[in-house]
Amino acid sequence: MHTCKLDDAQAAKLDAHLREHGFKPRAVPYARFAGEKDKLNVVFYESGKLVVQGKGTQEFVEFVLEPEILQRAELGYEAVLHPEMFVARIGVDESGKGDFFGPLCVAAVYVNESVVRAWQDAGIQDSKNIGSDRRIADLAKVIRETPGCHSEVLSLGGVNYNQRYRQERSLNPLLAKGHVSSILALLDPAHHLNPPPAHAIIDQFAATETTVAREAKARGLKLKIVQRHKAEADLAVAAASILARHEFVTKLAAMGRELGVELPKGASAAVDKVAKQIVEQHGVATLARVGKMHFRTALRAQGLPEPPKVEWRRKSA
Numbered sequence: 001m002h003t004c005k006l007d008d009a010q011a012a013k014l015d016a017h018l019r020e021h022g023f024k025p026r027a028v029p030y031a032r033f034a035g036e037k038d039k040l041n042v043v044f045y046e047s048g049k050l051v052v053q054g055k056g057t058q059e060f061v062e063f064v065l066e067p068e069i070l071q072r073a074e075l076g077y078e079a080v081l082h083p084e085m086f087v088a089r090i091g092v093d094e095s096g097k098g099d100f101f102g103p104l105c106v107a108a109v110y111v112n113e114s115v116v117r118a119w120q121d122a123g124i125q126d127s128k129n130i131g132s133d134r135r136i137a138d139l140a141k142v143i144r145e146t147p148g149c150h151s152e153v154l155s156l157g158g159v160n161y162n163q164r165y166r167q168e169r170s171l172n173p174l175l176a177k178g179h180v181s182s183i184l185a186l187l188d189p190a191h192h193l194n195p196p197p198a199h200a201i202i203d204q205f206a207a208t209e210t211t212v213a214r215e216a217k218a219r220g221l222k223l224k225i226v227q228r229h230k231a232e233a234d235l236a237v238a239a240a241s242i243l244a245r246h247e248f249v250t251k252l253a254a255m256g257r258e259l260g261v262e263l264p265k266g267a268s269a270a271v272d273k274v275a276k277q278i279v280e281q282h283g284v285a286t287l288a289r290v291g292k293m294h295f296r297t298a299l300r301a302q303g304l305p306e307p308p309k310v311e312w313r314r315k316s317a
Contacts, residue, residue: 001053001083002061004070011044014069018042086113088193090186090200090223091236092179095127095244096157097171100271100297101263101290102252103157106178107243108186108200109143110150110193111236118146119235126232127245140246143239150193151240152185153247154178157255158289165294172206176215184221199224203231255290263290267297275301 006014015033023035023042034043039055052060094106111119122142130136143149156164156178168174183200187193202212204227216225231237249265256263259278264270278287279301291298299306 001051002057002065003049003051004065005048006044006050006069007048010069011048011050014042014044014050014065017064017068085235086116088112088195088197089234089236090183090197091231091234091238091240092182092200092202093127093232093237093241093244094175094178094205095241095248096252097175098267099248099252099265100267100275100292100295101265102248102255103155104161104174104178104292105153105155105244105247105251106175106182107151107153107240107247108179108182109236109239109243110186110191110197111239112148112195115146115149116235118148119239124235124239124242126238127241128232130242130245133249136242136246136249139242143243148194149239150186150191151243152182153243154182154185155247155251157251162288162293165292172211173215175205176212179212180215180219180221183223183225184219187221187223197223199226201226201228201231201234201237203227203237204229259286259290267295272297272300 011032018033018035018037021037023037026034026036026041026043028034028043030047031043031045034041036042036054040057040060041052041054042060043051045051050065052065088111090108090110092106092108094104096102096104119142122139124139124143127136130139144151156174161174164174165171179202187197200223202225206212209227212225212227228234232241252263252265259282261274261277264274275287275291275297278290284302287293287298287301296306
């Protein structure tokens with residue numbers, strides 16, 4: 001299906017084209033005119049909206065509508081080639097899971113056709129491809145201020161994170177809870193999502209899809225969840241990755257200011273050095289307020305022995 005707006009002159013030109021090329025007139029409610037030919041339907045409404053759908057839509061748009069009627073190539077043509085781009089949906093992504101310092105942040109973003117079109121040239125992409133925190137902040141502002149876009153960002157850090165991790169004994173259940181919680185928050189009636197999302201898309205972080213599916217069922221989430229590898233290629237997920245990253249860097253900076261030290265991202269020798277300084281100057285309890293204590297970094301900072309690393313091997317056939 002292809003949609004666009006026509007002015008009166010363009011509408012008159014299209015009406016004449018349909019008559020001259022054998023389109024059978026149709027009666028359609030609220031339409032100024034409509035025609036059908038070989039399973040291709042063209043309807044122009046009183047509102048000024050044109051709808052082209054059916055067999056041959058692509059050819060009609062490319063060889064008739066754009067060159068003869070609009071006399072320009074329109075971005076809306078992508079709706080013919082990639083209709084999934086414009087489906088109302090929720091994208092979810094996280095930030096901070098590989099960083100010793102700072103919280104685990106999960107963001108959910110709702111997009112519809114108008115939002116996707118508004119972002120065509122905005123530079124929305126996977127946050128991992130954006131090197132500047134300033135650029136992340138700028139894009140987060142664009143996302144939040146786009147009409148029709150809705151978002152929720154959840155953060156779990158410090159003592160609460162470490163307590164939950166000890167209970168779950170694995171990161172994947174925490175991620176599943178965060179993803180499902182963010183989707184449920186976004187589905188709250190207060191957001192007035194219009195149209196309702198067809199599904200939610202998340203990156204498949206677990207070996208199987210059952211971890212998230214089990215959490216969704218337990219929480220009563222009915223919306224279909226699509227799990228994909230490299231899901232950040234989807235615009236909604238990319239937007240979620242930006243909001244999650246912005247929340248992470250904002251919270252990380254605030255934690256550092258509170259301690260009077262810059263907390264580095266990631267897990268590295270520089271991170272080990274700062275973690276050790278925090279233990280020496282403030283104690284282990286303070287480290288637990290700003291760090292993820294299941295990382296080996298926490299053991300090294302306390303001078304504790306590290307357990308042997310598990311060497312994963314592929315099972316022989």
